[in-house]
Amino acid sequence: MTDTNTARITVANQKGGAGKTTDVIHTGGALSARGHDVLLVDIDYHGGLTCSLGYNDLYYDTDRTTLFDVLDFDQMESVNDIIVEHGEFDILPRVRNSRTTRTSRRCWKRQRAESD
Numbered sequence: 001m002t003d004t005n006t007a008r009i010t011v012a013n014q015k016g017g018a019g020k021t022t023d024v025i026h027t028g029g030a031l032s033a034r035g036h037d038v039l040l041v042d043i044d045y046h047g048g049l050t051c052s053l054g055y056n057d058l059y060y061d062t063d064r065t066t067l068f069d070v071l072d073f074d075q076m077e078s079v080n081d082i083i084v085e086h087g088e089f090d091i092l093p094r095v096r097n098s099r100t101t102r103t104s105r106r107c108w109k110r111q112r113a114e115s116d
């Protein structure tokens with residue numbers, strides 16, 4: 001966290017469905033393919049990135065420590081515990097919890113498909 005050589009890229013747009021999540025996945029993959037160590041942080045309360053990459057179980061794991069917990073309760077030392085490894089990059093997933101009551105349609109559709 002104190003490495004000042006680390007580039008931080010934010011993809012944000014008020015417009016829904018503009019391609020933010022898609023951009024993040026492809027940019028992360030491209031940077032990883034070029035040898036960079038990449039961490040994708042999902043701070044969209046819909047968890048679009050988390051669920052697009054197939055981490056539905058994490059999104060619905062309400063016992064899981066979240067980025068909110070880490071920041072709100074000043075537990076920065078435990079941030080590494082909530083990061084998961086993916087084949088191409090690391091991910092700090094979004095977790096649906098009692099403070100985020102709306103469920104992403106994408107997560108819901110994927111969960112429904114998996115339970116069919």
Ligand SMILES: Nc1ncnc2c1ncn2[C@@H]1O[C@H](COP(=O)(O)OP(=O)(O)OP(=O)(O)O)[C@@H](O)[C@H]1O
Pocket residue numbers: 015016017018019020021022023044046048
């Ligand atoms: N360059 C592109 N060309 C065509 N379709 C695209 C492109 N980028 C994204 N899409 C499609 O557009 C839809 C929305 O993309 P995406 O989920 O990345 O948007 P988003 O901005 O993250 O949406 P949200 O606001 O819901 O989080 C998806 O179905 C995606 O496959």
Ligand SMILES: [Mg+2]
Pocket residue numbers: 020021022044048049
């Ligand atoms: Mg998105």
